[in-house]
Amino acid sequence: MPSNQPLNVCLGAASSSPHQYQLLRRAAVEKMTGLSRSSIYALHALGKFPGPVPIGPKAVRWLAHEIQAWIAEKVDHRQ
Structure with missing residues (x-):
């Protein structure tokens, strides 16, 4: 069964400054934003x-x- 944990990915050569990204599954994006799948798309x-x-x-992934x-x-532009 797949894990719902975010995936951390490190891109770049060892000698250069690597970029680290965290990849999220759709379910995690839905949970973070409160949006449904159809609303996200x-x-x-x-x-x-x-x-x-x-x-x-x-x-x-996102x-x-x-x-x-x-x-x-969204938080910065709320009234």
Whole structure:
């Protein structure tokens, strides 16, 4: 059974400055944002939500820092 834990990925050569990313499953994105699956994809289609990163033929993940930035933007622009 797949884990619901975020996946941490480190990109870059050992001698260069690597970039570290945390990849989130859709269920984790739903939990963090309170959005449904259909709302996530609808907002993405409108350019109002971060898009997924393909990691395999039938698998995608979202970058945690992009989801956190989207949430922060919503908090910053609340009335």
